[in-house]
Amino acid sequence: MAIGSATNQVGRPSMTTLGGHQRSTRRPWMLGTPAAAWIGIGLLTALWPDQPATDWDYTGELAAAFGALGAVLACAALADHWVACPPRIYRVAPWMLALALLLGVWETVTAKLGLLPMPFFPPPQALLEVVVDDRARLAEGVLASLRLLAAGYFLGAAFGFVVGVAMGWSRAVGYWIHPILRLVGPLPATAWLPLAFFVFPSSYSASTFLIALATGFPVTVLTWSGVASVSKAYYDVARTLGADRSFLILKVTVPAAMPHVFVGLFMGLGNSFAILVVAEMLGVKAGLGWYLQWAQGWAAYANMYAALLIMALIFSGLITLLFRLRDRLLAWQKGLVRW
């Protein structure tokens, strides 16, 4: 594909990426190839018999799922002749192809050829089996994890934000909080774990506290530095226009510090994931972390992979959510990092 060709033969507007260094045109094979690949691995899964020693319940369903996805892609490729598909589909098309090939190899070396030792390396249909058959327990785990995470994260973020603003605004607060923050802040929240489980009435409240602690530290520090870096000229302007103290804090300090605050919220979110999983593995008798631990106890590796996958999707989704919120609130900024 020549970089120089400005428009493609079909006459549709060609897509240019933000960097302008890569030009992707829409051609039927761009969707057709991944479609064929998914249908291919569907056929491979369905027609090639599994290893005789193993007996996977969901091989047929997995093949159907692969085939269905392939069919959807094929439909999109065909429909694109009449109605233009959203460019997003074209952007993910190469990844769809890669994913199909990866799953095909995985299926081949596990279920079909048995090259990898069981039970450590289950085939894809084993994960499907877990997700379907154990869905009640997994859903329960997801809800428990989200509940604990939300409680700790919002508590820590709100507390960190308020303390950060107060430190930036008040010399007295800064004087008293700063040394505490310097001493206690760098301590990983996990170090508090044994003490917290002993001091708090329940492992749930202890974990909430630890997640809040892990979230609160970066949020406090970043909010504080954000407040400290607000240009003095912004205050002069507001003061000369008749602003009082609360207006200065709410309408000048807070919006001006917001880009820093979001860095803190992002870092805090990452920390909170770590504490959540550790706390659930060690004390809380619910959630995905506990599920992982439990699955390990039964050597149920497929369950572990499934739980890990769900965890990854949820955590990634939460970060996406945070970035969406930031993009909305900080629309006035330009050149933000994309997640």
Place this chain on the structure above:
Amino acid sequence: MVVRIAVSDTAAVRADIPSARGAALSIHDVSHCFELEGRPLSVLERLSLRLEPGEFVAILGPSGCGKSTLLRLVAGLDIPATGRLSMNGKAIDGPDASRIIVFQDPTLYPWRTVWSNVALGLEARGVLRSHRERVDDVLRLVGLEGFATAYPRQLSGGMSQRAALARALVNDPKLLILDEPLGQLDSLTRIAMQEELVSLWQRAGFTALLVTHDVEEAVFLASRIIVLSERPARITAEVANARPYPRHRGDPHLTELRREIMGHLGLAESW
């Protein structure tokens, strides 16, 4: 040592100066100093100055002589070490919306649209709800009505400075303090803005106190020009400029005034 030149009839000067809503400003025996590496650095020394209502006074002086400090004192952003400042007889002890400063840097809030930036003062004083149309009026006055929903990063330098001017004017100030407001603009925008400033001043009738580096600008805009010495700043000359508004840049009288002021600044040879 104060040299008074061309002290013409004050009444004649004021004939074409609107004085309806402008405030009188009195700076009496004001000294101010900063702490620099542990030692006090005197920036203003026993400076006295009086502005009549509706006057347009320009302050000229060498770089770093304390002009901006003087304006911050007038705005009430800083309190002088010694001396008194008062507006309409009332002591200046803090910022007040009747006395607004426009800085060299427009300092618009990047997270607010142009409209919200201009509305800032009304919002801060809790009167925005009843004065919303004033924001639109002022935006029209400075020619930014089409940019109400734009963000500051989308504006050019001249437009930003006009927005900053609108943000001051929306509060209907009695004294407008201008700290080199056109200093960062290119020369064409600058000339256009000078003319706009004069017509705004004539229409709104505020008293204006302008600090500038540009002798031509001072002569074109002001009805009185104050020349300051090196730090610590003292008044070395005071030049009245009775030419009627609107003025013309080619006016030989203004050229003559310019030459005279250059002399006071010690730059006579370069003329």
